Amino acid sequence: MSNQSRIRTKKQAKAELRRRGVSVAQFARAHGLAVGTVYHVLSGVSPALRGEAHKAAVLLGIKNGVIEQGGK
Numbered sequence: 815m816s817n818q819s820r821i822r823t824k825k826q827a828k829a830e831l832r833r834r835g836v837s838v839a840q841f842a843r844a845h846g847l848a849v850g851t852v853y854h855v856l857s858g859v860s861p862a863l864r865g866e867a868h869k870a871a872v873l874l875g876i877k878n879g880v881i882e883q884g885g886k
Contacts, residue, residue, distance in 0.1 A: 820875070824856050827874040845873050 822830065831841055838856065842849040847870050854860040855870045862871035871877035 821878060822875040824858060824876055827876050828856055830875070841874075842870075845870070847873075 831838065836844075838852050839849045841847075842852040847866055851860065851866045852870045852874075855862050855867050855874065855876070860867040862868050862877055868877070868879060869881050872879040872881055
């Protein structure tokens with residue numbers, strides 16, 4: 815089973831960060847994301863449809879998707 819087909823819930827994504835000993839802020843910095851954006855995605859405030867929130871959701875494993883590379 816590929817990682818792309820295995821979707822986590824927000825609760826599971828938070829648990830995975832805790833299991834790895836990584837704070838939300840550390841995760842955000844490591845991926846060049848705003849800390850607030852990651853918190854909003856994990857709490858369900860943001861639907862993560864596009865942009866940075868979409869990228870955060872995909873990296874957290876709570877959404878399938880493609881992350882665009884580059885500055886466009």
